[in-house]
Amino acid sequence: xxxxxxxxxxxxxxxxxxxxxxxxxxxxxxxxxxxxxxxxxxxxxxxxxxxxxxxxxxxxxxxxxxxxxxxxxxxxxxxxxxxxxxxxxxxxxxxxxxxxxxxxxxxxxxxxxxxxxxxxxxxxxxxxxxxxxxxxxxxxxxxxxxxxxxxxxxxxxxxxxxxxxxxxxxxxxxxxx
Numbered sequence: 001x002x003x004x005x006x007x008x009x010x011x012x013x014x015x016x017x018x019x020x021x022x023x024x025x026x027x028x029x030x031x032x033x034x035x036x037x038x039x040x041x042x043x044x045x046x047x048x049x050x051x052x053x054x055x056x057x058x059x060x061x062x063x064x065x066x067x068x069x070x071x072x073x074x075x076x077x078x079x080x081x082x083x084x085x086x087x088x089x090x091x092x093x094x095x096x097x098x099x100x101x102x103x104x105x106x107x108x109x110x111x112x113x114x115x116x117x118x119x120x121x122x123x124x125x126x127x128x129x130x131x132x133x134x135x136x137x138x139x140x141x142x143x144x145x146x147x148x149x150x151x152x153x154x155x156x157x158x159x160x161x162x163x164x165x166x167x168x169x170x171x172x173x174x175x176x177x
Contacts, residue, residue: 002079002177003053005060006106007042007072008163016070018042023064030063032056038172042072043165045176053078057108073161075106075134079177086174089167090130094139099167101143105136105154108161119157124148136162 007023010016020037023044027035033047048056053076060074077085085104089095094102111119116131123129127149129138136158140147144164155162165173 001048001050003046003048003056004077004079004082004173004177005042005044005046005056006075006077006163006165007044007060007064008075008161010042010070010072016042016072018064018068018070022068026063026067027060030059036176038176039169041165041169042163043169043173045173048076048078053081073108073163075108075163077106079174082170082174082177085132085135086170088132090132090137091128091139095167098139098141099171101140102167103138103140103144103164104167104170105138105158105162105164107134107136107158109159110134111136111158111160115158115160119154122149122153122157129154131158138164 010018020040024035024037027044027046035044035046037044056076057074065071091102110133111131119129125147126141127138127147129136
């Protein structure tokens, strides 16, 4: 089974430094076949065998902590799950016209409808959030860098840890699988 691991807060703002070549080597050392990375932000595509996504998350979190002395949350999705995420994107127009401003937040645990409503109520700008299963899609029409909607606010209202990737990255990762 092909899978994708998303590492939270890796190589962002000078924290959680991991060279992608070292992440790839770690994956090989722990028995994940044919690992590939994308960009420097902690995206790892690999053959997982029969392991569950929960077991892979725990394995990667434990081994990253041992080898690199950092503890990023890891969210794993199968290739099928990631393709389904692309298919159920509630912002198809924005995905085509403005993919860098459409972000998918991959959640550690699913957020319910009340959590999504709470997040939308907290939005003070023009951002729009829509949740589907363990992903929340957020369109930042003015750019995420200009937004007051921070990851801390998003996680607080969703009640779950998350890591975000823009639509361009999601699309590239789907193509890699």
